[in-house]
Amino acid sequence: MAKDLKTLREDYKQMNKSCFILGASGETGKELLKEILQTQLYSKVTLIGRRELKFEDEAYKDVKQEVVDFEKLDEYSSAFQGHDVGFCCLGTTKAKSGEAGFIRVDHDYVLKSAQLAKAGGCQHFNLESSKGADKESSFLYLRVKGEVEAEVEEIEFDRLSIFRPAVLLVDREESRPLEWLTRKLMVPVSHLFPTSYSVPIPTLVKAMLHNAILGSDKKVDLLENKAIHTLGKVWETSS
Numbered sequence: 001m002a003k004d005l006k007t008l009r010e011d012y013k014q015m016n017k018s019c020f021i022l023g024a025s026g027e028t029g030k031e032l033l034k035e036i037l038q039t040q041l042y043s044k045v046t047l048i049g050r051r052e053l054k055f056e057d058e059a060y061k062d063v064k065q066e067v068v069d070f071e072k073l074d075e076y077s078s079a080f081q082g083h084d085v086g087f088c089c090l091g092t093t094k095a096k097s098g099e100a101g102f103i104r105v106d107h108d109y110v111l112k113s114a115q116l117a118k119a120g121g122c123q124h125f126n127l128e129s130s131k132g133a134d135k136e137s138s139f140l141y142l143r144v145k146g147e148v149e150a151e152v153e154e155i156e157f158d159r160l161s162i163f164r165p166a167v168l169l170v171d172r173e174e175s176r177p178l179e180w181l182t183r184k185l186m187v188p189v190s191h192l193f194p195t196s197y198s199v200p201i202p203t204l205v206k207a208m209l210h211n212a213i214l215g216s217d218k219k220v221d222l223l224e225n226k227a228i229h230t231l232g233k234v235w236e237t238s239s
């Protein structure tokens with residue numbers, strides 16, 4: 001008989017796994033960190049980022065931080081050593097960083113981090129990509145996402161989980177007018193087709209953790225927006 005979610009969660013905790021998060025200052029990363037600390041799924045949590053983050057809440061007191069220079073990641077290989085599981089929520093936009101800057105972050109930093117993580121012993125790498133990622137796409141954003149997915153796959157982690165969320169529903173701290181407008185337009189669409197074109201960030205991070213504890217006999221799991229909704233909702237109702 002299949003184990004229930006509570007048992008699976010307890011079994012996973014007993015494994016005393018360690019994890020790292022790339023992009024923990026971002027909207028997905030910070031929600032993921034919050035959920036990981038609430039559920040105490042990992043015995044050690046490390047944030048790898050370009051700046052140290054300040055936390056006031058006691059719950060964050062044991063979180064370790066590694067501040068790295070993403071332009072010289074090879075010099076920071078030790079930051080990537082000894083983590084069982086990695087979550088990559090890094091990303092920027094063309095509007096914010098220009099075309100070259102977007103490729104640098106969403107492709108080069110992600111790929112290099114994944115390579116260092118694998119060399120450091122990471123067994124399960126979780127990559128936040130995007131709905132529509134396609135290395136053949138004529139749209140830069142979708143092409144870069146598709147390319148990096150394919151190249152991270154070539155690293156051959158024991159397990160790679162690729163998440164392809166649609167528009168992230170979030171009240172973003174940073175001002176991004178185009179994204180704000182998309183989210184507003186998305187409100188009626190989300191009511192009509194709740195699992196097709198958008199996903200709330202809390203649902204996404206719950207799906208990431210639910211997927212992690214489920215295990216998989218496949219080396220690569222590809223989770224599209226609908227699957228993200230399903231996994232996230234089940235996790236939510238069982239908590």
Ligand SMILES: NC(=O)c1ccc[n+]([C@@H]2O[C@H](COP(=O)([O-])OP(=O)(O)OC[C@H]3O[C@@H](n4cnc5c(N)ncnc54)[C@H](OP(=O)(O)O)[C@@H]3O)[C@@H](O)[C@H]2O)c1
Nearest residue numbers: 023024025026027028050090091092129130165166167168
């Ligand atoms: N927005 C959407 O609707 C949507 C939909 C589908 C998929 N996605 C993808 O999901 C991922 C996460 O999105 P999000 O909205 O949660 O991200 P976000 O809030 O923009 O956060 C991005 C993270 O990446 C880091 N980062 C950005 N530029 C960097 C640089 N030059 N060097 C080092 N670190 C850098 C940020 O660190 P700092 O805080 O230091 O800047 C932050 O931790 C992205 O890959 C995005 O493309 C987004």
